[in-house]
Amino acid sequence: MERICSGGLVYDCFSSFSQVPWLFHGCFTRKGGVSEGPYEGLNTGLNTGDSAQAVSVNRKAILDESGGGELVVLSQVHGKGVHVHTGTGVDSVEADALVTDRPGAMLTILTADCQAVVLVDPVKRVVANAHAGWRGSVEGVLPETVSVMENRFGCCPSDLLAGIGPSLGPCCAEFVHYKKELPRSFCTHRVGFNHFDFWAISRDQLCNTGLKAKNITAAQVCTQCDDEHYFSYRRSHTTGRMATVIGIK
Template sequence: MIDFYRFKNLSNEPDCMHAVTKKDPNEPYALSLALHTGEALDEIVANRQKIIEELDLAEKTYFVVAEQTHSDNITVITQTGTKGWEALEDAVAESDALITDLPGVMLAILTADCVPILLFDRKKKVAAAVHAGWKGTRSQIVLKTVRKMVEVYGSDPADILAGIAPSIGICCYEVGEEVAKHFVDIPEALSQKGEKYMLDLPAVNHYQLLKAGLLEQNIELSGVCTACEVESFFSYRKEEGCSGRFMSLIGVR
């Protein structure tokens, strides 16, 4: 039995399907789901297939994965079909946020410390998955994704639920001034540690969601630091360059 992390707010929406995968020491590569890190392709695809079998999904479900490049590029998925699931070649090119209103399409983000954010408009039935490392967060990718949902689908930010999934926390994310300088205008973002800074990327994305118009009560933070809970989630920093990635998925049922 594969274990998932789930958000309470998204789980309460019957039209939303979502899950965040966790490590499993009994599976190949501890259930890593990354095709781009050099592991045996057939075993990673088999891991992905196990995820499908464990999820409570619609009868026919398609999976969309992007080539993540730490950009603020957003792709709206308007055609049903699977992309980037069994091979890198057909992944959505250079995109760090995916949006769709197509039922039966699951959007997927791969991370190992960066912040995965799942969004769901419960009125318009629109789902989005966002990958926000420090560069994407600096570019306000989650705020831009909300604005794209408003622009394309007429979403009201007050109707959007957000789940900020496990990622590296302020307890473990030490950065230099060259990174910290981009977040000094957000009081909760930083704490100084000698000549270095501890950066709270989940808090910055939370701040940007509020700035985008989401209601505080509609934003759920996991509170899970991937570096602290490395037994359950891959952490690039804690594991000193690990190749494993876990997956955050969301779609419209």
């Protein structure tokens, strides 16, 4: 990961994506921004209790940094719905992944512990961003997203590059009720008693759709462990959301 500090904002980029000249992407930390209290910094989540005006100022700062025309934000519901962004239209669509080939559309996933997984097809010029919390992992939002890239845009999975953003790590992903909540196949990535490595689970799911292992990078940064840079829902239920953004310039 390469850390970028620009105009008060601090965000991380996947080094493997730097070969794609027409791409903007960034996993924004909570640094910068105007939110206060438990949302301190760059909160981008509405319906968190933070002021809508502060969220709007924060989102504008990210849009300006991206150089895009709009941030495309979903109403995320922890499912596996994929929205193909063809026009303008923001916020109201209930889904957990976005795919587009439109320049200027900055696909945005909001998280506090869940994974944002960014995908780019350097050949077909298509980008995607998926919200994968544990429920999304169980539902299979990542295979669903790759499938839409293949079927709607003719992408070849072996061409795709993927990045798994900062999110709950195996150090903190404790699932006391895992026998009820998680499929048995996830036990391959059980760590110790009842912790799980969801970075590895996502990596497996992507490989199973045809991505090459060498094209998948995980930030390997745990959001619950780093209060200074990240919001964490597990650390505090009253908190903000970080934005992860990808788009075609």
